[in-house]
Amino acid sequence: MHGNEDQFLRGISGFLGSYFLCLAAMNAIAAFYCWKRLGKSNLSLLWLAFSGVFLIMAPFGYAGANGTPQLMKWIGVPETFRNFVDSQLANAVAYTLGTTITLIVLFVFRKFFVKPVIAWLMLNGALAFMGMSMIDPEFASIVGKPDNVPIVMMVFLLGFFTWLATYRAVQNDERKEQGLESLEAVDNEKILVWPDLVYTEMICMVALTAFLILWAIGLQAPLEEPGSLVKTPNPSKAPWYFLGLQEMLVYFDPWMAGVVLPSLVVAGLMAIPFLDFNKAGNGYYTINERKFAYLIFQFGFLELWVTLIILGTFLRGPNWNFFGPYEIWDVHKVEAQNNVDLSRMFWEGLLQRQMPMPSTEASTLSQLGTILVRESPGILLTIAYFVLTPPLLAMTLLKRFYVRMGLIRFMVMSNLLLFMVLLPIKMVLRWTITLKYIISIPEYFLNL
Amino acid sequence: MASLGEVIRNSQIWKSIFRHPMPVDRRNRIVVMLTNFFLHLHPVSIKKQGIALSYTWCMGGVTFFLFLVETVTGVLLMFYYRPTLEWAYTDILALRDVTSLGILREIHRWGAHAMVIAVWLHMYRVFLTGSYKPPREFNWVIGVVLLLLTLLLSFTGYLLPWDQLAIWAITVGSNMARATPFLGSEGPGAALLNVGGIDMITMGSDARYGLLAARFVGEETLNRFYILHCIAIPLVVALLLAIHFWRVRKDGGISGPL
Numbered sequence: 001m002h003g004n005e006d007q008f009l010r011g012i013s014g015f016l017g018s019y020f021l022c023l024a025a026m027n028a029i030a031a032f033y034c035w036k037r038l039g040k041s042n043l044s045l046l047w048l049a050f051s052g053v054f055l056i057m058a059p060f061g062y063a064g065a066n067g068t069p070q071l072m073k074w075i076g077v078p079e080t081f082r083n084f085v086d087s088q089l090a091n092a093v094a095y096t097l098g099t100t101i102t103l104i105v106l107f108v109f110r111k112f113f114v115k116p117v118i119a120w121l122m123l124n125g126a127l128a129f130m131g132m133s134m135i136d137p138e139f140a141s142i143v144g145k146p147d148n149v150p151i152v153m154m155v156f157l158l159g160f161f162t163w164l165a166t167y168r169a170v171q172n173d174e175r176k177e178q179g180l181e182s183l184e185a186v187d188n189e190k191i192l193v194w195p196d197l198v199y200t201e202m203i204c205m206v207a208l209t210a211f212l213i214l215w216a217i218g219l220q221a222p223l224e225e226p227g228s229l230v231k232t233p234n235p236s237k238a239p240w241y242f243l244g245l246q247e248m249l250v251y252f253d254p255w256m257a258g259v260v261l262p263s264l265v266v267a268g269l270m271a272i273p274f275l276d277f278n279k280a281g282n283g284y285y286t287i288n289e290r291k292f293a294y295l296i297f298q299f300g301f302l303e304l305w306v307t308l309i310i311l312g313t314f315l316r317g318p319n320w321n322f323f324g325p326y327e328i329w330d331v332h333k334v335e336a337q338n339n340v341d342l343s344r345m346f347w348e349g350l351l352q353r354q355m356p357m358p359s360t361e362a363s364t365l366s367q368l369g370t371i372l373v374r375e376s377p378g379i380l381l382t383i384a385y386f387v388l389t390p391p392l393l394a395m396t397l398l399k400r401f402y403v404r405m406g407l408i409r410f411m412v413m414s415n416l417l418l419f420m421v422l423l424p425i426k427m428v429l430r431w432t433i434t435l436k437y438i439i440s441i442p443e444y445f446l447n448l
Numbered sequence: 449m450a451s452l453g454e455v456i457r458n459s460q461i462w463k464s465i466f467r468h469p470m471p472v473d474r475r476n477r478i479v480v481m482l483t484n485f486f487l488h489l490h491p492v493s494i495k496k497q498g499i500a501l502s503y504t505w506c507m508g509g510v511t512f513f514l515f516l517v518e519t520v521t522g523v524l525l526m527f528y529y530r531p532t533l534e535w536a537y538t539d540i541l542a543l544r545d546v547t548s549l550g551i552l553r554e555i556h557r558w559g560a561h562a563m564v565i566a567v568w569l570h571m572y573r574v575f576l577t578g579s580y581k582p583p584r585e586f587n588w589v590i591g592v593v594l595l596l597l598t599l600l601l602s603f604t605g606y607l608l609p610w611d612q613l614a615i616w617a618i619t620v621g622s623n624m625a626r627a628t629p630f631l632g633s634e635g636p637g638a639a640l641l642n643v644g645g646i647d648m649i650t651m652g653s654d655a656r657y658g659l660l661a662a663r664f665v666g667e668e669t670l671n672r673f674y675i676l677h678c679i680a681i682p683l684v685v686a687l688l689l690a691i692h693f694w695r696v697r698k699d700g701g702i703s704g705p706l
């Protein structure tokens with residue numbers, strides 16, 4: 001009964017043991033650093049304890065190679081937990097809510113979370129959790145897929161750099177409150193590029209080259225069967241950096257998800273310097289001095305771009321169904337899809353009468369008229385959304401912006417923002433009232 | 449007795465290449481930055497925080513270095529790889545199983561992933577330090593184009609191994625172009641471009657066709673993507689990089705508090 005599982009466990013055993021050894025070493029170094037450099041012996045003891053725990057876990061990781069693979073499960077996440085995640089949390093709603101709330105909590109309590117001790121604890125937690133999850137074959141296979149390894153790396157890099165930037169921003173913001181200059185302003189003396197910069201670059205290049213070579217030796221690039229247009233793989237996924245767009249296909253038709261919205265992402269990025277009139281925060285890390293710009297960008301980058309890529313890469317399986325991180329990718333999994341167009345809700349639900357349908361015999365013009373009548377609720381809503389919201393914002397919430405930016409710049413910004421929140425709006429409508437399309441004109445491929 | 453090093457450094461050949469003494473004192477450390485082609489990209493002196501790793505994360509530099517790695521490994525791979533239906537897949541297979549320096553493919557592929565990640569991180573830090581603010585607005589715009597081209601480089605390269613992963617990723621990706629408003633055969637408004645009862649936008653003439661050079665991902669696509677990947681896009685990227693670096697200097701060097 002344990003045959004397959006044992007084989008799998010034996011396969012990852014060497015890796016897992018070394019993984020926990022690395023974690024132990026990492027914490028040992030931290031302990032040494034805290035003790036020698038910072039002179040904080042109690043912190044040092046804490047990391048030493050962590051190191052000890054990982055050191056004890058390592059032999060369990062190696063157990064498979066020594067013929068006792070079942071021992072490895074002792075350091076894995078318990079099966080009940082895995083089942084709970086797969087059955088209760090494995091859906092787009094929980095995922096989106098969970099990531100959003102996490103990001104909000106991290107932001108609001110940033111002063112707490114950027115403390116090096118807390119950050120180090122979180123890193124340990126994330127790494128340990130990942131290692132302990134690796135004893136699950138499904139988790140291991142999706143995370144360990146060669147093309148997915150870089151994405152795991154990206155998640156950790158993004159976490160690290162977000163911490164670093166926030167750490168500096170929090171420090172700078174506190175300094176400003178006390179009437180001090182930013183850290184960057186303190187460090188303003190001029191130095192020679194040779195040797196300081198040139199040597200740094202040199203070391204970076206050597207380190208990076210070594211890293212790439214090691215990576216190339218350790219992980220073989222994927223090569224599947226020869227390409228054939230007859231055999232469609234399920235799921236067929238775009239390259240990973242486009243998976244956010246592919247995920248949008250759940251909510252939008254390709255003309256929006258694949259063409260209009262990405263074009264607006266590019267246009268919107270280019271527009272940033274011309275829309276952000278705030279002169280503060282140029283050349284140093286700060287959050288308080290540019291909260292609006294900061295929040296919009298983080299919402300777009302971390303929430304709408306990165307989280308969707310992670311979702312599309314790790315959690316979308318056959319037929320683009322949502323699969324838990326420990327769930328088997330079952331091709332036959334069925335997800336109920338009974339989404340309804342707004343027009344149908346309006347005519348058949350609200351007015352209790354038949355939807356006007358264009359008759360094929362009528363002239364093109366009268367067909368078009370019928371379609372417009374049929375879709376009038378959605379069309380009116382959409383027009384109102386784009387035409388009424390900007391002036392409303394200009395009069396209320398964003399009055400300050402309107403005054404500073406002038407009509408044209410304000411309109412550009414508010415329309416870009418409206419397009420940006422179109423995705424979350426559509427998500428929420430899908431989850432709450434199972435809305436399919438706001439406007440549905442399949443006759444002209446125009447569905448929104 | 450002069451040491452061997454000194455003999456070499458005093459020889460006419462050495463002096464013809466490096467037009468300055470060793471950069472061991474202040475004067476020559478300045479001279480080296482001015483007379484060496486590769487170093488003259490840099491200023492002579494710089495604000496300390498402008499090179500602090502905790503400020504720039506060195507991510508622009510890492511991206512550039514990865515671009516160079518990709519160029520070198522890419523050129524080497526071009527010696528092995530033939531972009532035809534007959535050979536593309538088997539050439540890659542041979543790189544894995546037969547060719548002695550087949551690891552070049554791994555370096556090239558992981559370097560490409562790393563470059564995408566690095567360019568995002570670079571943009572992230574430029575945003576978080578507010579470095580796009582005046583006078584650096586235009587360099588940010590160039591940066592966005594570079595970001596787009598980096599993604600396109602990676603996308604066009606993805607097809608070349610011609611395995612299942614490759615052709616289906618490109619199929620899924622390019623299917624979106626079919627839905628381009630007005631210009632895609634299944635895009636909204638395409639039906640309006642109809643002259644005398646004849647559709648102008650069909651599967652054989654729409655945006656997706658322009659991308660793939662065919663109705664489906666096929667030999668023509670391979671050729672088109674190969675040229676885009678190996679020649680067209682890198683040339684544009686190289687040009688834009690030159691402007692990007694030039695602007696970093698002309699806009700006053702790495703940003704910092706005013």
Ligand code: HEM
Binds near residue numbers: 696
């Ligand atoms: C192929 C891609 C790119 C390369 C190789 C590259 C390279 C560089 C390098 C080497 C620097 C010097 C400072 C540093 O390392 O941070 C720099 C600065 C800069 N980059 Fe890029 N970059 C690229 C893409 C981008 C993108 C995507 C953006 C923004 C959307 C951008 C915007 C900027 C700006 C505004 C600066 C000036 C920053 C300052 O003065 O602090 N670049 N770039």
